[in-house]
Amino acid sequence: DAGVIQSPRHEVTEMGQEVTLRCKPISGHNSLFWYRQTMMRGLELLIYFNNNVPIDDSGMPEDRFSAKMPNASFSTLKIQPSEPRDSAVYFCASSFGQGRTNEKLFFGSGTQLSVL
């Protein structure tokens, strides 16, 4: 079975550019989560969806960040414009349940983002 698939694995961009991260959740899962991991702040929840509907976006740092889930098999996280402090590993995770953060999460391998 394919797990959660994220692309790209690595992204290097210049400050001010738009960045789009992509995620394909596990087939049949109905909840999708975007996390960011840094040495300083650890793993932080940015936003999550249940049945394609955003449930909680209170973790999104600012208006430069946006996320969409147009269908059950695809989600994007967009940063526009990007800044060096956005450099981090971004993880997508999916689960089957009621869209609660305490469900068993299956994580992708992450996108390592570097903003120069």
Add this chain to the structure above:
Amino acid sequence: QKEVEQDPGPLSVPEGAIVSLNCTYSNSAFQYFMWYRQYSRKGPELLMYTYSSGNKEDGRFTAQVDKSSKYISLFIRDSQPSDSATYLCAMGFNNDMRFGAGTRLTVKP
């Protein structure tokens, strides 16, 4: 003070040793407790899930929760080089979950 405190290590042990990983927390409302393992350049994977206080065992892994002390532990018996990873605790209540910073463990052959 952070809600969840976890010593980042690194922790290095010889193969076969018993490993003890710990987290403390400040929010007495936390009800569920998890341990995730994260290999280098990979996403976290769930190892153990416990609800409320008590012990849970799964093979070489044992999770303990002491709510009175606000302290949780993960024990690894007969540690193997393949256990080398970062271990993150996670805990929460209702729909609010927090991760610890993670402890990096190396098991040397």
